[in-house]
Amino acid sequence: MTEFRLDHDRAARTGIPEAVLCEHKSAAQIAAIGAAVMKAGQRMLFTRLRAETVAALPAELRDGLDYDPDSGTAFLGAAASAQAMIEGIGIVAAGTSDLPVAREAARTLAFHGYAAPLTADVGVTGLWRLTGQLEALRRHRIIIAVAGMEGALFTVLAGLVEAPVIAVASSVGYGVASGGRVALGVALASCAPGVVAVNIDNGFGAATAAIKILRCVGR
Amino acid sequence: MTEFRLDHDRAARTGIPEAVLCEHKSAAQIAAIGAAVMKAGQRMLFTRLRAETVAALPAELRDGLDYDPDSGTAFLGAAASAQAMIEGIGIVAAGTSDLPVAREAARTLAFHGYAAPLTADVGVTGLWRLTGQLEALRRHRIIIAVAGMEGALFTVLAGLVEAPVIAVASSVGYGVASGGRVALGVALASCAPGVVAVNIDNGFGAATAAIKILRCVGR
Amino acid sequence: MTEFRLDHDRAARTGIPEAVLCEHKSAAQIAAIGAAVMKAGQRMLFTRLRAETVAALPAELRDGLDYDPDSGTAFLGAAASAQAMIEGIGIVAAGTSDLPVAREAARTLAFHGYAAPLTADVGVTGLWRLTGQLEALRRHRIIIAVAGMEGALFTVLAGLVEAPVIAVASSVGYGVASGGRVALGVALASCAPGVVAVNIDNGFGAATAAIKILRCVGR
Amino acid sequence: MTEFRLDHDRAARTGIPEAVLCEHKSAAQIAAIGAAVMKAGQRMLFTRLRAETVAALPAELRDGLDYDPDSGTAFLGAAASAQAMIEGIGIVAAGTSDLPVAREAARTLAFHGYAAPLTADVGVTGLWRLTGQLEALRRHRIIIAVAGMEGALFTVLAGLVEAPVIAVASSVGYGVASGGRVALGVALASCAPGVVAVNIDNGFGAATAAIKILRCVGR
Amino acid sequence: MTEFRLDHDRAARTGIPEAVLCEHKSAAQIAAIGAAVMKAGQRMLFTRLRAETVAALPAELRDGLDYDPDSGTAFLGAAASAQAMIEGIGIVAAGTSDLPVAREAARTLAFHGYAAPLTADVGVTGLWRLTGQLEALRRHRIIIAVAGMEGALFTVLAGLVEAPVIAVASSVGYGVASGGRVALGVALASCAPGVVAVNIDNGFGAATAAIKILRCVGR
Amino acid sequence: MTEFRLDHDRAARTGIPEAVLCEHKSAAQIAAIGAAVMKAGQRMLFTRLRAETVAALPAELRDGLDYDPDSGTAFLGAAASAQAMIEGIGIVAAGTSDLPVAREAARTLAFHGYAAPLTADVGVTGLWRLTGQLEALRRHRIIIAVAGMEGALFTVLAGLVEAPVIAVASSVGYGVASGGRVALGVALASCAPGVVAVNIDNGFGAATAAIKILRCVGR
Amino acid sequence: MTEFRLDHDRAARTGIPEAVLCEHKSAAQIAAIGAAVMKAGQRMLFTRLRAETVAALPAELRDGLDYDPDSGTAFLGAAASAQAMIEGIGIVAAGTSDLPVAREAARTLAFHGYAAPLTADVGVTGLWRLTGQLEALRRHRIIIAVAGMEGALFTVLAGLVEAPVIAVASSVGYGVASGGRVALGVALASCAPGVVAVNIDNGFGAATAAIKILRCVGR
Amino acid sequence: MTEFRLDHDRAARTGIPEAVLCEHKSAAQIAAIGAAVMKAGQRMLFTRLRAETVAALPAELRDGLDYDPDSGTAFLGAAASAQAMIEGIGIVAAGTSDLPVAREAARTLAFHGYAAPLTADVGVTGLWRLTGQLEALRRHRIIIAVAGMEGALFTVLAGLVEAPVIAVASSVGYGVASGGRVALGVALASCAPGVVAVNIDNGFGAATAAIKILRCVGR
Secondary structure, eight states, X not given: OOOOOOOTTHHHHHSSOOEEEOTTOOHHHHHHHHHHHHHTTOOEEEESOOHHHHHTSOHHHXXXXXXXXXXXXXXXXXXXXXGGOBOOEEEEESSGGGHHHHHHHHHHHHHTTBOOOEEEOXXXXXXXXXXXXXXXXXXXXXXXXXXXXXXXXXXXXXXXOSSOEEEEEOSOOOGGGGGGXXXXXXXXXXXXXXXXXXXXXXXXXXXXXXXXXXXXXXX | OOOOOOOTTHHHHXXXXXXXXXXXXOHHHHHHHHHHHHHTXXXXXXXXXXXXXXXXXXXXXXXXXXXXXXXXXXXXXXXXXXXXXXXXXXXXXXXXXXXXHHHHHHHHHHHTTBOOOEEEOOOTTSHHHHHTTHHHHTTOSEEEEEEOTTOHHHHHHHTTOSSOEEEEEOSOOOGGGGGGHHHHHHHHHOOSTTEEEEOTTOHHHHHHHHHHHHHHHOO | OOOOOOOTTXXXXXXXXXXXXXXXXXXHHHHHHHHHHHHTTXXXXXXXXXXXXXXXXXXXXXXXXXXXXXXXXXXXXXXXXXXXXXXXXXXXXXXXXXXXXHHHHHHHHHHTTBXXXXXXXXXXXXXXXXXXXXXXXXXXXXXXXXXXXXXXXXXXXXXXXXXXXXXXXOSOOOGGGGGGHHHHHHHHHOOSTTEEEEOTTOHHHHHHHHHHHHHHHOO | OOOOOOOTTHHHHHSSOOEEEOTTOOHHHHHHHHHHHHHTTOOEEEESOOHHHHHTSOHHHHHHEEEETTTTEEEESOOOXXXXXXXXXXXXXXXXXXXXXXXXXXXXXXXXXXXOOEEEOOOTTSHHHXXXXXXXXXXXXXXXXXXXXXXXXXXHHHTTOSSOEEEEEOSOOOGGGGXXXXXXXXXXXOOSXXXXXXXXXXXXXXXXXXXXXXXXXOO | OOOOOOOTTHHHHHSSOOEEEOTTOOHHHHHHHHHHHHHTTOOEEEESOOHHXXXXXXXXXXXXXXXXXXXXXEEESOOOOGGGOBOOEEEEESSGGGHHHHHHHHHHHHHTXXXXXXXXXXXXXXXXXXXXXXXXXXXXXXXXXXXXXXXXXXXXXXXXXXXXXXXXXXXXXXXXXXXXXXXXXXXXXXXXXXXXXXXXXXXXXXXXXXHHHHHHHOO | OOOOOOOTTHHHXXXXXXXXXXXXXXXXXXXXXXXXXXXXXXXXXXXXXXXXHHHTSOHHHHHHEEEETTTTEEEESOOOOGGGOBOOXXXXXXXXXXXXXXHHHHHHHHHTTBOOOEEEOOOTTSHHHHHTTHHHHTTOXXXXXXXXXXXXXXXXXXXXXXXXXXXXXXXXXXGGGGGGHHHHHHHHHOOSTTEEEOOTTOHHHHHHHHHHHHHHHOO | OOXXXXXXXXXXXXXXXXXXXXXXXXXXXXXXXXXXXXXXXXXXXXXXXXXXXXXXXXXHHHHHEEEETTTTEEEESOOOOGGGOBOOEEEEESSXXXXXXHHHHHHHHHHXXXXXXXXXXXXXXXXXXXXXXXXXXXXXXXXXXXXXXXXXXXXXXXXXXXXXXXXXXXXXXXXXXXXXXXXXXHHHHOOSTTEEEEOTTOHHHHHHHHHHHHHHHOO | OOOOOOXXXXXXXXXXXXXEEOTTOOHHHHHHHHHHHHHTTOOEEEESOOHHHHHTXXXXXXXXXEEETTTTEEEESOOOOGGGOBOOEEEEESSGGGHHHHHHHHHHHHHTTBOOOEEEOOOTTSHHHHHTTHHHHTTOSEEEEEEOTTOTHHXXXXXXXXXXXXXXXOSOOOGGGGGGHHHHXXXXXXXXXXXXXXXXXXXXXXXXXXXXXXXXXXX
């Protein structure tokens, strides 16, 4: 039985090459995919990859990985050169706890050749934190915003900048906010124009959406 | 059978006299309560009283009511004199659609002798709307804030004023925000200090809490 | 008391002028807003405006409205000229029942000067319906997709086109799909890259997001 | 007290012999059931049996088990001979992560004497993966489809093949899709004719339903 | 714009011709579809069609419809001849209140040429009601079972007959059972082998699944 | 087809004769059941019977009904004589709005020959209301308690009396308490010993449980 | 500060002495309560007490405990003598996995001096399992029934016996049935008369309710 | 990149200095914040800080912390002197299991210079526990009440005292009450005037709200 089928053609078809979501996959399955990628001489992005799983991979694959434990992402294959990075996307994280999700977005962008400055700890409880960064934030063409708890950042930010905001609720929170549901609700119910949402914790999805937007619309 | 028992003593015991929530009660039940109140020579506040129900009440009771259709509230008995109104509480409504709930709070306060200026349409999508009112809002000792949809007002407001904020989610919204659940979630999950919540649409409850606070703490 | 505050400056600040969500507002409130807009000599988009409410508006305002009952939208003020319409956005509706939401998006776009061809009845049960339209769909720079029931369209479409897909779940469905929750879940959980979501039935929000994207990224 | 009652007669009555769901049962309870089965000279299928539990079983029972850790299933008693396997059922898994559930179905079928080829990694993001397998898939009389995340596979597949589709949502996913709820929603809300659903992760149930269908309808 | 696309080929591709779900569609939309069907000389099944909507259809279409108000279904085009009806499917309704859903299934089957005897009021509170019908029920090759409230019928029935059971939860119930959620939960969580589920109230879906099973498996 | 099967034997088997839940049944269906009951010379209790439905019943049946609009119940057949009423069960309603549910319980009891004094408006906000009735309440052998909103009555009452408490949450409430969910949660989560729950608004079920208890345990 | 207050008087007031729910309590807290009980020369029932916590208790207390790991219960103080056990209550468990909850009920009853025979593995998938025990079950005056998964046992049992049924949903299940929610829904929505429910897994509550019923009603 | 921005000015702006919620933050992140606070010569409150995390902090920071494992709080910087503690706030915990949340409130108050006597184990099942403390409780100007399970304490307490009650549902409970949802529902749906709620387990938020109330209203 064929356990997986690499979608070599996906980049041509949708603008974004395939990536591997490692959650729910065994080390053996990931190793098999990695071997196939290496054999095909391709590059691949792995997400939700835990350090324990990396440790269980064959040394040959493990050595080929550029692994970042904070975001749980790994690059297989040559990195994009830093000087050729494309600009236009900014990332904003409401709090320190939202950084892992923000970094998943940043790493996904980097893998595809996009530089994305990350502005952290701008939750709206202290509005000056956000307004103090506005001038820089207004230079971005698209903003990825990550927030947990009550997610008010999404609405306030979208009311202050012209760029569209891709909102990523993070699963940071407890009680009614546990699992990121309140923040996702805010992202979807926001009265501010131009806010769109992806799944909770889906930094990868926010990044690929931003890339598709830049590629299709900015061309 | 005794269908209801007036709690004449409640004001002495809890600081707030009893009120009648008319939702789920028949006109006959409300009429009986009203008659008992009039007979006892007392005052009474009725909430969630619909115009159709008022029309079905006996003329004698109806004539004695000071009824406000926008908030669905009615006063039975002498009004508090306007010049003796106690100050210190402010009401803020995020949008025009939130006014019925805000008015239920305002009418409840008026019935008990509290003046409460109402600041409307200060949703945070246009932050200037709120910041332009800040000087006035900072004069209040307690603020009742009403917001539906995504309720980001609660967090932003509480980050800007020193007064405690009693948040009332309103059931204004659709999709994920229908019934006021997202706004309530924000009120409870807010990162800003000093935000407390009452039930969705409960302008009455916010007002009585504000009164208890002023009476107990401000004495 | 000021019941509403027009945000004259919003277009400059966020790229999208303010609009009025009429749901939960009384005819009197809408009439007052309309009068203020006319007095200021501005244009305004009204959404979720029911025919009964239109009938209850003052004749002067009603006559000034370009009202579309299918989408529940009305334009106040001069229409954008058809020949100057900006292209690049396409709208796709999975089924006939999803058309009201799709039309809310189309009307919002038209009000702001964007032409958006609408492709209907391309649900993925009959995949040929969608694949038969692919050539035309691939010409769009952004696609707004509307689907209720199980919303599989979002994933299949995003796997076939390069453009980013703004997914709008519609509240068409029954049983587990009632209220549009399953379709929204699919939009958010989609494995296909480049799918972003707005609130259920929020054709207006999808349109404003598309405009912001075109303005900011396509500039 | 009798802790369990073997249903020796169930195969005659319902067409499917009893099986033991080991989740929530202690090793001691499973051991007692196994001993009774062996004593009665019967065969038995165990599902949701974890490797740790197997290790805690008495050696005599453990040695008699044909245990498969990937699916968590064990056979007690003589295996069905491979050459006598009945054909007609196919299994499809959307992604690599869905394989444990698909294998629970495959093993259940094998225990009862049914061969069921497993086609993996045919998620609809890359539609070619599915369409490339269509010719083979169309040969099946019944198809068991396993998918997590957004489960669009169910609808697309059922729109392409004539065979009825038994949809098994897998609990693969995160955020709104955690626990398999979105995929189950899609299975139930699918617009495509001929999709029926079993509980999340219930590969066993899908297999027994397929067998009952083949036995009753195909006779 | 093309508002709908008839899927003439669906029967050949999936074994079941297309049908029209009328809920959420306007009379004008239904009339347009009906006219296209008549023009093409085809037959069509309409479901969830309310009497008020029928009354609003053009006379020409209305006269061509065989409309059944109890089930909300209508046939357009020549009826299948009664003597040619295919047997093998039985329908069971737990209570009198479940009959509309059971009849949607029966009418769908009749439209496609299948006779399906309906056994009603066999809820398991009075087990004799069900056991008294067992002999007849055991003659069916597939059983469609409809139950609301707590849906225990699904499990008990599947433990007594050899035929697979397609369970349709009906939205009959109140309190925790409102909307049919408990009955659906029972259908999915049933310990009895061979129970598969479709969406709440989806008599149409149960019927088409039964037909696909008979066609594919029984051939 | 037989649309219904009267369970003549149920009283002998379970101690409680069958009753007819009229919600979700048409007037025609109810009329047919009523005719069969009258023909068999039996008695029958109808619940959830709305005045409009009564008006639509055949005069012969309507005249034979002892209908109570407040509780939506009707008796068909000779009433139990008042002097022979069995004592031991008490009913408590937290507020005036909970009376319809309390009366459904009272009428169900009366139909079966049980007298049940009803104590109303004893919500725990004014604890004296409840404690003032304690002496009388302590004389009951079983207490049926009805409460909506936050249902604190269940716990407080069960902590004060020796009798078991059958808790019926009523669907009186709004916001988070809408539909009776909070009150049901309290009934189930109560720390007080001896509280058992039935479905929301199920006064009938509470009454039949009380009868079964008296019959089986009190014999 | 006083961390706990023993309710010495509860037995006199409510018929049931206090017990200690150990979940969420630290070993130190439990030890302090135990010491106070021993000092007062009283008896006490501990529930939800895990073996790890028992191991962490002071030896003096631990030695005084009659601990049963299967049910997580412990008795402190002299046991009731077996020959003086009161009869009348029966316990039924649908499956082997439901035994821990059933045993919590049995142990609670034993602590208070009630003998309660436990009938296990009578799930309704094999109806003969239940009907074969009916004669014995019909001798009980009250039945405590424990079931997880889809809980159909509650309805079937209550339709077959005259005794009232106290239904305890157990948190045995997965997918839609995880946490016991479906079984609880069935217990509450059951059409069978005389079913009352307690919280999920609350064997203790079912037992105390049964005792209160026997004491108050059976006196 | 700046990972965090200390809000030095927050006390001046909102009356409450910033605090650090340690849940979801790594030891490295907390260490960096602590170092910055020490460098700035400020004080800081840390909440939700687990003992394992404390153990992983640099010795220099760890030695400067006044850590309380029961509440998971730590003070960095000089403690407020005990003799200068401000009075007026009382804390009430329904049960022993609610103490960690009550202590989070108490420690937050102590950090800011407020003394708050803690009254424990006053759940309303034994009403005497609460009424016996009433005289002392009535001396407080504000009461923070913590309760899990069914939370009836909130309503009963607010009906007995004049002070406003800040209700904190604790996540103590199981079955329907798991996660604190029922208690939160009661807090929000309470019929008693003057109950306001904060998020589940949010002792910190209740304390800061109480402080803001005392500061703003009591000034």
